[in-house]
Amino acid sequence: MEFLNVLNDFERDKINLFTRILDNPNREIELRNLQESMSMSRYKVANLLESLNYDIKLLTEYSGMIINAHTVIPAKNFSRHTLSMMKKYYFELSPMRVLMIEVLDEGNFPSFQKIEVKYSWPKTFFYQQKNKYDKLYEEFSNVRQVDEESDLRYFIYNSFAFFGAFPAKLEHLNMRNNKNLQSISNTQKFKAELMLWIVEKRVLSKKIISEESLVISNELADSSLLTFLPITKKKLQRETLFVIQFYYYAGIMNVGELTAAAFKKEERENFSEITQTFLNGIEELLREKNNYQDEITKLCNEISSQVILDRICFIQTDQFSLNIQYFADVYPFLNNRVSRIVDELEQHWMIPDKKRAYFNIITSMLTSEIPFSLKDRVILCIDFSGGPYVNSYILSLFKNYVNINVDVSNVLTSETDLYLSDQYIEYQLINQVIWLKPPTPLDWAELGEKIVEIKQRKYQSGKTK
Structure with missing residues (x-):
């Protein structure tokens, strides 16, 4: 089911237009490109843009775009955070x-x-x-x-x-x-x-x-x-x-704590069969199976439990918070293997949402201690002019790419400066950044800009005290 259809057609089209602009890597977007991607007339796209800009200003106090005769230039507040606010507002x-x-x-x-x-x-x-x-x-x-x-x-x-x-x-x-x-x-x-x-x-x-x-x-x-x-x-x-x-x-x-014994008797046979299907699918990825027996058992329990629960508990994938293409790009070999596992499971058990099943399986595999991604590994050589000290510095940047002097926690407190999530929650006094799962380069860029903005604001605030 397409949940945007819950909205009326005009609001649904505005959300779709917003995402077209948001996902466009160009700073200036030509109106004719938006017409083509939306399959709409110039008049209708212009009408949507005008209404969209009005709504963004209503929610954020600032216009979200500069709309010219032939181009659209998104403003700084044209973000996933604003998109989440608009979805909630329209609903x-x-x-x-x-x-x-x-x-x-x-x-x-x-x-x-x-x-x-x-x-x-x-x-x-x-x-x-x-x-x-x-x-x-x-x-x-x-x-x-x-x-x-x-x-x-x-x-x-x-x-x-x-x-x-x-x-x-x-x-x-x-x-x-x-x-x-x-x-x-x-x-x-x-x-x-x-x-x-x-x-x-x-x-x-x-x-x-x-x-x-x-x-x-x-x-x-x-x-x-x-x-x-x-x-x-x-x-x-x-x-x-x-x-x-x-x-x-x-x-x-x-869910990793569940075993076959946690399910009703009639589901335990399914549990065993799903486990075997999964094991068959990952056989060629396991070079030293005996070294990871406990991890394999734990992973099988988690995957089998998810597949059984999939039939009963259905949370549909939100296309605005999931970036499946990331795995195909970064883990092409593992992506192919997991896709085949999902296809095999679907032949025997109800899989209401293949994207969600795929996401659950591949993330479980990547977070386990089993080196499933060995075949997708790239070895990078850093060789900058300036000698070993420069190379060591560049290497340290790669190792600490996320940590630009930021303390990370999953607990929201009164001292929290920035809230990072894939889900918008209305906190008026806290800066928020909304990401896809996993994040795109644009998401990383937005996070970096927001962190710098907060650091500068705190610095300026400290100077005036």
Whole structure:
């Protein structure tokens, strides 16, 4: 499903135009190139640019572009951060968001009479939006085909997460008695709260998850996670397992800790078969298999768990936060191998989102201690004029490329100067940079500029004190 279709056509086109400009490496972009890439008339592109510039100024207080007769010149605030702000802004104004909120609050799709009274929608407009909602939901659920209640929850979760529209701080996330949750990042906390918000609203509407939506063993249920839900013990167990599955799949809990025993009996055979398929796929990459047996077992558990959870927990890839081409460019051999593994897995098990499955597998392989990327290694010779001291200095720059006197942490504190993420979160007093995963050269450049800007501002501020 294309989540930008949640917006109306004009806002969707503005987001697409924004990304065309953002990803263009040229400082000046010709209007005719934008016309060609958008397949639109000059008049329509000009209209979109004017509206886009107005919205950027509304959100950032500054125009985002200089628009000339034949060219567009992006300003400094024309960034992924601004793109994330705009996505959220457009979503919060969209009729689809209204309908999703009503479905959560009421349990079922709202009647025209209720929407007319509450929002003053004309009858024709209501049914247009209802048809659009039904079409979007059908597109989403056709990919999964698991359980209607689970489909609805993930449909709404994906929509809100895609646009960065997290609910107000609810503090339902119980981390006190759970070591797995005590070290999660700020973005993960927001995602956890989003799902808990959806679960709470559905449960209060007497919509309970079914057994068909659960693949992990009952032994993993921890009812202390959902003490705020006023339901029976049996229903609470199902809802707890639903949330724990989501936590593992979304990376809130460490999926690498799962083994075959963590899943229901009927899933354990699948677990073994997925493990064997993966092992067959990486056979030629393992030169000294015996030296990495523990790592291989751990990696197989992680991959097999992800594939099983893929069928039940579906978080669709956000095309604005994932850069798959990076792996093809930097790890061409490994990329080919992982692509073949995903294709093989898809022949036997449901893989709703191949890009996400690919990303999970290749990042797990690259972060393991097994040297999977040996064949993709490039040996660089540094030979500058000026003698060994210059070469040593250049070498040190390569080794410390990221660390230009920057302390890095995943904990947001009152001393944080810059927030780096792939997800926009509204912090008014903190500078933010939004990256793709992994970052592009333009992302690195933006980060470097922002760090220098903050350093200079802090320096100037210190001078005046």
